[in-house]
Amino acid sequence: EPEVTQTxxxxxxxxxxxxxxxCVPISNxxxxxxxxxxLGQKVEFLVSFYNNEISEKSEIFDDQFSVERPDGSNFTLKIRSTKLxxxxMYFCASSPPTDTDTQYFGPGTRLTVL
Amino acid sequence: AQKVTQAQTEISVVEKEDVTLDCVYETRDTTYYLFWYKQPPSGELVFLIRRNSFDEQNEISGRYSWNFQKSTSSFNFTITASQVVDSAVYFCALMDYGQNFVFGPGTRLSVLP
Known part of the structure; x- marks a missing residue:
C-alpha cells in the first residue's frame, strides 16, 4: 500500500x-x-499546499518557514534559522484529489535544535 | 476565535467496554470542518475522520462512531468494544472558513486487558 515517507x-x-x-507524498x-x-503537547497545523502554492498557513508559519515542491515527488519544509x-516532531500529510477529506500522514521527522 | 476543548485529559477503560471521547468546539463561522486523529504510543499520526459543518449525520466506521451535534457544538467520538490497540492519544481539531486550523489538547485513552 502506498504511503507517505519522510526523511x-x-x-x-x-x-x-x-x-x-x-516528504514524499503518495504519488497521485x-x-x-x-x-x-x-514533545508532549498538542499538534499544530503549519501549512497546506496545493497547485504549487500555499493554500493556508497558520500564525506559526512565519518568514523563517517556507515550503516547496521542487520536483514531482518531494514536498519540503525549510526552516531558515532554527531556534530552540x-x-x-514534524509531520507531513497528503490527500488525493478524489478524497480531499482524508489525510495520509508520514511517520514524522524529529527535529532537535541545540 | 476558534477553540477546541477536550475536557477529558486521560481515560482508562477495560477491554470490551465502550468509551466516548468528548470534543467541544467554538467558532463564529457557519462553515467549518471537524477532525479526529489518533496518535498511538509509537508516535505517528493517523487521520480518522473529517466532517463538514453542513453534514450532521452521524458516522459509523466499524467500532468507531462519531456524533456531531451543532446545537451543543460537540463532535464526540465513541469506540465500541474497545481493544488494547485503541490505546492512544486522540485529538479533535477544527478548521474554520478562514482556514484557521486548531487542535484540541488531546485525550489519552488507555485500554487495559
Missing part, C-alpha cells in the same frame, strides 16, 4: 542553522500539509 527520521542541528525536512496526491508537535523552540 530524515531524526535531525539534529545547531541553533541558527537552516534545515530542510523532506495533490494536497499537502505540514504539522508539528512539540523549533524542536518538535
Amino acid at each position: 530524515p527520521s531524526h535531525q539534529v542541528t545547531q541553533m541558527g542553522q537552516e534545515v530542510i525536512l523532506r 496526491h495533490l494536497y499537502f500539509y505540514w504539522y508539528r508537535q512539540i 523552540e523549533d524542536s518538535a
Whole structure:
C-alpha cells in the first residue's frame, strides 16, 4: 500500500542553522500539509499546499518557514534559522484529489535544535 | 476565535467496554470542518475522520462512531468494544472558513486487558 515517507527520521542541528525536512507524498496526491508537535503537547497545523502554492498557513508559519515542491515527488519544509523552540516532531500529510477529506500522514521527522 | 476543548485529559477503560471521547468546539463561522486523529504510543499520526459543518449525520466506521451535534457544538467520538490497540492519544481539531486550523489538547485513552 502506498504511503507517505519522510526523511530524515531524526535531525539534529545547531541553533541558527537552516534545515530542510523532506516528504514524499503518495504519488497521485495533490494536497499537502505540514504539522508539528512539540514533545508532549498538542499538534499544530503549519501549512497546506496545493497547485504549487500555499493554500493556508497558520500564525506559526512565519518568514523563517517556507515550503516547496521542487520536483514531482518531494514536498519540503525549510526552516531558515532554527531556534530552540523549533524542536518538535514534524509531520507531513497528503490527500488525493478524489478524497480531499482524508489525510495520509508520514511517520514524522524529529527535529532537535541545540 | 476558534477553540477546541477536550475536557477529558486521560481515560482508562477495560477491554470490551465502550468509551466516548468528548470534543467541544467554538467558532463564529457557519462553515467549518471537524477532525479526529489518533496518535498511538509509537508516535505517528493517523487521520480518522473529517466532517463538514453542513453534514450532521452521524458516522459509523466499524467500532468507531462519531456524533456531531451543532446545537451543543460537540463532535464526540465513541469506540465500541474497545481493544488494547485503541490505546492512544486522540485529538479533535477544527478548521474554520478562514482556514484557521486548531487542535484540541488531546485525550489519552488507555485500554487495559
